[in-house]
Amino acid sequence: MAKRLTEIDPWLAPYEGHMIRRRSLLNDTVDVIENRYGTLKNFADRHLFYGLHKTNDQWVFREWAPSASAIYLVGAFSGWQPQQEFKLQKSSGGNWEIALPESIFKHGDYYKLWIEWDGTGGMRLPAYATRVVQDPETLLFSAQVWQPEPFIWTDQNFRVADEPVLIYEAHTGMAQEEPMVGSYIEFADKILPRIKAAGYNTLQLMAVQEHPYYGSFGYHVSNFFAPSGRFGTPEDLKFLINSAHNLGISVIMDIVHSHSVRNEEEGLSRFDGSYDQYFHSGDRGNHPAWDSRCFDYGKEEVQRFLLSNCRYWIEEFHFDGFRFDGVTSMLYTHHGLEKAFTSYDDYFDGSLDDDAVLYLTLANKLIHEIHPKAISVAEEMSGLPGITAAPNDDGLGFDYRLSMGVPDFWIKLIKEKADEEWQVGTLFHELTQHRPEEKVISYAESHDQALVGDKTIIFRLADKEMYDHMAIDHKSLVIDRAIALHKMIRLLTLSTAYGGYLNFMGNEFGHPEWIDFPREGNNWSYHYARRQWSLFDNEKLKFRWLGMFDKAMIGLARKHSLNGIPEIYLKMDNETDQVLAFERGSLLFVFNFNPSVSYTDYGIPVYPGKFRNILSADNPVYGGFDRVNENTVHFSQPVPLNKSHHQVKLYIPARTAFVLERQKVRSVYDV
Template sequence: MSAARQPSPTVRDDAAPAPAAAKKPRTPRARRAAPPHGVRPAPVLGSEERARLLEGRHHDPHAVLGARTQRGGVAFRVLRPYAKAVTVIAKGLRAELHDDGDGLFSGLLPLTAVPDYRLLVAYDSDEIEVHDPYRFLPALGDLDLHLIGEGRHEQLWTALGAQPMEHQGVAGTRFTVWAPNAQGVRVTGDFSYWDSVAYPMRSLGASGVWELFLPGVGAGTLYKYDITRPDGSHTVRADPMARSAEVPPANASVVTASEYEWQDTEWMARRGARAPHQAPFSVYELHLASWRPGLSYRQLAEQLPAYVKELGFTHVEMMPVAEHPFGGSWGYQVTGFYAPTSRMGTPDDFRFLVDSLHRAGIGVIVDWVPAHFPRDEWALAEFDGRALYEHQDPRRAAHPDWGTLEFDYGRKEVRNFLVANAVYWCEEFHVDGLRVDAVASMLYLDYSRAEGEWTPNEHGGRENLDAVAFLQEMNATVYRRCPGVVTIAEESTAWNGVTRPTDGGGLGFGLKWNMGWMHDTLRYMSKESVHRKYHHHDMTFGMIYAFSENYVLPISHDEVVHGKRSLVSKMPGGDWWQQRAAHRAYLGFMWAHPGKQLLFMGQEFAQGSEWSESYGPDWWLLDSSYAAAGDHRGVRDLVRDLNRTYTAAPALWERDTVPEGFAWVEADAAEDNVFAFLRYAQDGSQLLAVSNFSPVVRHGYRIGVPEEVPLWREVLNTDMEAYGGSGVHHRQALRPEPVPAQGRPASLRMTLPPLATIWLRP
């Protein structure tokens, strides 16, 4: 507004705006122009304070900007780069401020108290009316700051990040970020045309948290933080606590607020009724972005639940869904730990997918990656100019295998960031399990490090005690806060007590991937049948330690990439029939073996090629126009029947983790490539599993059984013609004969199909 049209600070609110030509030109830097008529000069900022403010080094911009009473009236000071004029407006008040240069405007008005005012900011082509961000009190409470300082804020996402809210009666967004080493922090975004000067944040003391409430900013806004490092240089960073992000390769954070209404109340109420290690637990692992390439979360919700339910899996396990810049990392190099990847939709769209799976009766496990993070310069690495999320010791910070950085588990704020993140996925997205990636790399200080590249712990050992304490805290917190959730460790060593409760000194996981069983049995299966007798122990060795932990038997994505070949292609020889038969027999053995099951997508229909995230499973193999489609559909039908029979047989899952649930019948028939064992439920009901990993039919084969069972009926046979087999099976129930076998007084005289597993029940 021109001075000629504003004779005093009490001109009516409804005065007409001045034409653009009448607007006052910008005053050169450091030159103080004559004040508008009726507005006295405000106290001049000292040169050092002015420089700190303009350079983003000011720790308390609210002490300089905004309005405050002082001798002679109320002083106003506003920082609006590129503005031509700034006018204070309130009831009965309209006063143009003096242009101090460099985007600073100020004035002293003859008022007795700070009014409920707004700012009218004029630019070259328009003017906008806004609330002044610097008239608001901190929007973060003392309790939040106390918990952050203690490293015990279990819902950290409610305190840090961008939170749309109403504050002092005004709608806007509270921005909070932890950056204790910063000289100053400013928030920038599309609301400021990515110019960060106008919005410096205030430090909230020893907590290391910086805060600013921006009125008028809401969901959908893009933002980042401009951080002034200790050396005075600047870095612009995405929000570590962002709940949403731009679609990569763009990397700005996005203000978001959930409006989703869950429909899974019944599921959530009953999911914890039975402990996972005593329940049917059959997992279909998938990479969401490539399961059906191009589908959104909501489109996946239309197809995935029906497919998984038809196959009979109890759970899906999603490879990491947290935001990551490089799709080729499959999600294992996370930059946005609190943001579901925006490649397939919004956070509420992801909630819809989880909800849809729950309503289909399917549990949801997500891969969680607290072992490391990438070095992208806009993300967590040296976030505020110094090592912050990573360890201070460069030898401890650098992950030797993946070119990434390891978290500093001994720093309470970092531990809080991760523990709260685990809780976040369970509470905000209703996930039923967290599969924790690369636990072994966290537990050992010398993991993938040569002598001299690591330092022992305080006791002289190789254990990372900080990581142990973190994992224990994470598990204890998740189980306490989120009933029915299971945590699963991908841990490849013999660490004692991975699934032992924390109060007994264990890590506190619910389940552990049995990597040893997987490697051993796949080694056996990769041998020609005539050579398998020399590797017979690979199939039996797992039972020596089967009850030391609560195990999952994983045929995961890691086993079908990088030259390892798909599961069916691991089977020896060039005979396609034998490869598929061995594939089916192995699945039958796996589903009957103690431990829960996990199978990666594509293996359920014997995909021949390795998985690639660029195109996903070879669904065309199931197309009726493909000559061998029946073979692949047969394997898929077998997986369906394995799951259905498994779920209906408590003997296969009720006592998975105790010796009383298992007994070998035949463990030494190396020459025959035959294995047989019994499984027991708590009520004494039984299931007999017999596998013949030889391509010949074995007639009249004796298998010892309990003599008190009068009849045995075949309930599953991987050699059935419907599955692509030869059709050798027992049409009639089998009656035990009083002929001793394998140390038992009675036995069944059986015909064992070639390369097949059969299940029998009394």
């Protein structure tokens, strides 16, 4: 039976009042929803009511705009001017509606809204528009009538894989090697097979929701129900997801409910003339760091808008869940900016937004009611208690929290500490710490670190040497170190994660270039907004080594369901020698971070048994130096002076790692 948070973590006892309030607010809200609407799913049906819909032999369009004084549909049919015959009628609750003959619209037509308020007005895109297209010449966006032939899904037998969740994070537009904006179809044809071959079982798609500025990475959303038209049609996106499912790959999307773009003609800001229709009024409605608008999660229509958005992407596009962006910013009135969470008081000091907590909890309830195997990940850095606990146990209901401190830890370590100063006990502590009730998705480096102005792990380790010494016949001590540590860092991050692991596309093989989207400063070039897959494909380059090691590492995690095993047993953290060893399931992981000293007959405490090497970062196939005999079977032996304890004695070369598997013992003579 599940336990409430205060039972799992006694340190939360002084804050029981907060837990009770959280529980009461959820229960009361669910009761109201079920009494009024029957189910939470029915509550999240706004996309089926608002927007443009074809009903029998007519078109019906509805919009919510309580502060508007008049609304007109405009398009080629009206000369792009407001005309009386296309004026919507206002009804109760701030709703507007118009019914038009079937002949008014045909598939592919463009349209917008002209909204008036307080003696003025402006062009707007419908809040629930499902297809938005940018004119390549004027750069203006328009909604588009979209009534194609129904997409034929062939993924009926697909099931989301059990743990571990091994996520390949990707951006459709910059996934191609050619300097261009890639498409959904090209991604399905060229990139999905690579993800499958690399062993990842989950694709996380960035930049799905339409956004005016390409270089925002998709995080400044304007049209929440519209797949970005830069990459193709909605059916093209469905083709991508259907293709992924047929390859056995789950697909989740970066969903942005933490804020909205400030743009008014394309987005929701000042949609009906008021600044607080969807957002908080005053300064609270403006995000101080992101130049964007902050949703008011306490408003019922905002809740229904965002919940409907979750339902829409799952039902219409078969997404298998979401990575919720900016959860920390949602949770606190200070958005987590310049805030160090050093004690429990910091979570419950009055800055927590109860409405945001409620919305996220409702979102997770809805997601899992619609798709019980859905994957829900919170990008959350504060470590708020209950993020991944069930709603009935005072939690917010996420399946995983993104362990955002891990990549920051690695970059800080590489930047500030010499290799000889790396403390293996600190490494183990930082990579295994999480709240008792939560599962996490760990990652060694984020997409942010691949952007211009920052550096990936491989770039920090190798720097300019990458440009001249990545051919396999080029010798370089700098590259040797970079390759060795790149493998060790990623293996340690993966093997200590409880829940899952994430990689940003190209980082698995040490992609050498930063990401720089087209802008005036680079003469609108796509040269850096792409991925150079040929570097991995070329067997004469060392990038191949890194990619092949990543594939072996991911394969090991899948075969042994590694990240679903909660127990991890530390066996050795010798700070002087810089040797770290731990057991997880049947696997023994051994790391020697010492840059120069190898150890012979090094004893690692274990339970009695025999062990066989199943993965070595020192294998020449992965750019190693072949110092580990992978064919040797290692038998444990009693520790001198303490025969009740066993150890396995190993040769552990400098700056390398390997994994031993405990072998099944048939009889006492096998040990």
